[in-house]
Amino acid sequence: MTDHLAWETLNDLADDQLQEDERQAAEVHVQSCPTCAASLAALREALQAAHALRDSVSPPDDLWAEVRGTIERRKVARLAPDMTYLPRGWWVTPGRVAAASLILVTLSSAVTIAILGPTTAGTFASADIPSLAVSWQAAERGYQSSVLELRTQLATNADRLAPSTVAAIEQSLATIDVAIAEAREALLRDPLNAALPELLASNYRQKIELLRRATQLAPST
Amino acid sequence: MSEPQPATAPDDATALAARAQRGDVAAFEQLYAQCAGRVFAVCLRMSGDRQRARELTHDAFVRAWERLASFRGESGFETWMHRLTVNVVLASVRSDRRRESRVALTGDLPSPTISAPGRAVGPGDVAARIDLESAVAALTPQARMVFVLHDVEGYRHEEIAQRLALAPGTIRAQLHRARQQLMRMLTR
Numbered sequence: 001m002t003d004h005l006a007w008e009t010l011n012d013l014a015d016d017q018l019q020e021d022e023r024q025a026a027e028v029h030v031q032s033c034p035t036c037a038a039s040l041a042a043l044r045e046a047l048q049a050a051h052a053l054r055d056s057v058s059p060p061d062d063l064w065a066e067v068r069g070t071i072e073r074r075k076v077a078r079l080a081p082d083m084t085y086l087p088r089g090w091w092v093t094p095g096r097v098a099a100a101s102l103i104l105v106t107l108s109s110a111v112t113i114a115i116l117g118p119t120t121a122g123t124f125a126s127a128d129i130p131s132l133a134v135s136w137q138a139a140e141r142g143y144q145s146s147v148l149e150l151r152t153q154l155a156t157n158a159d160r161l162a163p164s165t166v167a168a169i170e171q172s173l174a175t176i177d178v179a180i181a182e183a184r185e186a187l188l189r190d191p192l193n194a195a196l197p198e199l200l201a202s203n204y205r206q207k208i209e210l211l212r213r214a215t216q217l218a219p220s221t
Numbered sequence: 222m223s224e225p226q227p228a229t230a231p232d233d234a235t236a237l238a239a240r241a242q243r244g245d246v247a248a249f250e251q252l253y254a255q256c257a258g259r260v261f262a263v264c265l266r267m268s269g270d271r272q273r274a275r276e277l278t279h280d281a282f283v284r285a286w287e288r289l290a291s292f293r294g295e296s297g298f299e300t301w302m303h304r305l306t307v308n309v310v311l312a313s314v315r316s317d318r319r320r321e322s323r324v325a326l327t328g329d330l331p332s333p334t335i336s337a338p339g340r341a342v343g344p345g346d347v348a349a350r351i352d353l354e355s356a357v358a359a360l361t362p363q364a365r366m367v368f369v370l371h372d373v374e375g376y377r378h379e380e381i382a383q384r385l386a387l388a389p390g391t392i393r394a395q396l397h398r399a400r401q402q403l404m405r406m407l408t409r
Contacts, residue, residue, distance in 0.1 A: 011397045046404060049353050050372040056258025057265055059278055064253055067282045068246065074287070198244030 005029055005036045014043050136187070136197065143204040150211035161217060169214045176207045234298035242289045249289075253282055256302045263303065266369045267310045269358040277313060281306040307370070311384050314366060356406040364399035371396050 005013070005026055012018045013026045030037045158166055183200040190196060234255060240248035260281055265274035285305055292301050357365060357373075366385070370376040371392075378396070382389040 007401060008394075008397055011400060042404065042408070043400065046353070046400070046407060047372055050357070050368070051375070053262075053266065053353065053357075053373050055262065057262040059257045059261035060275055063257070063261075063275060063278060064250060067253065067279055067286075068250070070279065070283045071246065071249075071286050074283070195244040195246060202244065 004033060004039075010036065010040055010043060014040060014047060136200075139201070140204075143201075143208065146208050147204075147211060150208065150215055153215045154211060157215070165217065169210070172210055173207065176203060176210065179203045180207065235294045238289065238292055238294070238298045241286070242292070249286060252298060252302075256299050257282075259299065260302060260306045263306050263369075263374065264310060266354075266357060266373060267307075267314075267366055269360070269362070269365050277306075277310050280313070281309045284309055307374070307376075307384070311366075314362065352407060353403075356403050359406060360399055360402055363395060364402055367392055367395045368399040368403065372400075 009018070009022075009026055013023065013030075016023075018026060030040055154169075161169075180200065180203045183196060183203050187193070187196040187200055234252060237248045237252050241252060257278065261274055261278045264277035264281065265271060268274050268277060281302070285302055288305070292298065357368065360368060367381060370381045370384075371378070376384075378389045378392045381387075382392045385392070
């Protein structure tokens with residue numbers, strides 16, 4: 001026997017990738033050719049061994065500490081709002097945002113008071129921005145400016161939505177506001193808790209996402 | 222592909238993932254403990270370098286933390302983590318490739334010929350297994366990537382082709398060449 005199976009054919013045979021007639025021809029050849037039979041057996045054995053490699057390899061002991069360190073460092077950065085949500089409105093100037101943020105905080109507090117009652121909301125209202133860490137102050141202002149911008153956009157087009165839809169949106173926003181108030185309050189009580197900043201940021205992002213979707217329900221054109 | 226076997230009950234991992242999604246780093250640490258060995262193994266075999274595998278494992282878990290919101294429990298956490306890991310490794314390979322303008326494997330080997338097999342490589346043979354690990358690590362980067370994805374991790378040609386932005390026929394040819402490289406090393 002001088003003609004052996006091509007390497008590709010042997011591989012396709014091992015992988016069961018040949019058409020039926022090709023497979024039969026290849027198997028007939030292998031049965032009569034010790035060289036190809038031995039090559040096929042060795043290939044199959046290597047592939048079986050390769051598949052058996054799918055197990056665990058212990059990572060370096062200190063790797064989790066490194067992962068955790070990176071996560072903690074990025075948490076502060078993640079508090080910054082996702083600016084991709086924001087339309088580039090001409091009216092978003094720093095002065096207007098600052099003034100509007102003040103209005104928004106007042107409105108949010110009013111909603112929180114209405115939902116949580118005077119005791120809890122009072123705690124939230126008194127826990128003003130300066131009592132948060134500096135990094136959170138900036139991040140929170142960023143979120144609030146995003147919320148304000150989307151709120152304004154939504155208010156402009158709210159008359160195009162059914163009252164029941166507006167009510168549903170407002171109810172959802174109120175629910176998120178409660179979550180924001182609770183997370184913020186918890187953060188003030190326990191500023192070293194690593195999970196709370198992300199929870200607060202997540203609540204803000206949820207609010208912004210809801211507003212963004214709501215503005216899409218009420219297109220301006 | 223054949224999915225990785227979960228190290229713990231899926232419900233446990235799903236519950237931990239739900240906690241981690243709410244910002245609970247301790248829960249994420251438990252998920253890390255469950256998956257890190259598997260993730261590191263994938264990174265090590267695909268990169269062929271322990272230090273690089275460490276970096277990739279780090280990146281995979283940081284990415285997982287940042288994208289936890291996209292885990293919806295439709296598959297097991299370990300399966301989700303495995304796919305994310307492969308994506309992280311492939312992204313790094315594409316990045317390396319762009320940076321170094323490396324030439325792909327195709328064409329870097331002579332035409333395949335059949336040689337008589339040497340020592341058999343059985344799955345239970347520890348010495349042979351170490352040889353196989355070493356041989357896989359010694360493959361050229363592209364060959365190693367294709368071999369590990371197909372023959373170790375169980376991805377299909379089409380899946381690999383899609384992830385590497387190559388034609389399935391190219392993947393098939395690269396796989397055959399990778400196996401040829403490997404068999405030569407194992408029978409040397």
